[in-house]
Amino acid sequence: MLEYIIDRITNPIFLFLLALWGITIFSVKDAIVEKIKAFSFNDLKYLKRIFRTNKFKYTVKDLVYHDVFLILDQRKNELNPNFISYGEPDETKNMVFIDFVKLKMNSTEFNMKRIITEYNDDMKGNEAKLKAHIYECFKDCNECLAKDIIKFYHKKKKIDKDVVLKLSKDFFDIRQSAMINYAESFERVFASPFYENDFQRINAVFETVAFESKEIVRDIEKAFDKVNGVFKDIEYAE
Secondary structure, rough: OOOEEEEOOOOHHHHEEEEEEHHHHHHHHHHOOOHHOOOOOOHHHHHHHHHHHOOOOOOOHHHHHHHHHHHHHHHHHHHOOEEOOOOEEHHHHHHHHHHHHHHHHHHHHHHHHHHHOOOOOOOOOOOHHHHHHHHHHHHHHHHHHHHHHHHHHHHHOOHHHHHHHHHHHHHHHHHHHHHHHHHHHHHHHHOOOOOHHHHHHHHHHHHHHHHHHHHHHHHHHHHHOOOOOOOOOOOOOO
């Protein structure tokens, strides 16, 4: 056996092929080194996806069961405002505040569900289209809320429209920094190599909304703090 191996190694054809292989490797060694240097985490992630034997078991549609929707509902049910106007408890302001929070949470929940229900094949694997879709739904959170607030309080017919508009404006002004933070957070999600598919990206967005939901309520409270005494003598039914 050893003699056979030695005979093969010393075979002129084998030696010629070995020399040719060595010359080829030497001639392209610089290019190989550059390729190795340029190899990035994204390339590794791509190779991992190609050779993965266990496929990702969740789909975007599964996100309808995400905790964010339960949490947004909880925010509506855990309210216990205690506004004071001119040194006395203002129960009417408390009721108006609760309705405002419910409108905001309903608007957010509706538009977060749209991210899932309006997700389509054009967005699948297309990060730019998915990101644009998410931004559109977030923009509509505020636009829908503004319309819903005016419509809702108009039905009450007891609250001056200018007061409603001021509340909305104050709230949206306060929320400007939060919207900027959302945008920065989404950019990080889509720039990160750790999110491999659309499910993981949308899941990260929903986690951000769930985490920030208490801050939304606090921002509404700040807006109401700026409007003092205008609700006290209004006959406002729940």
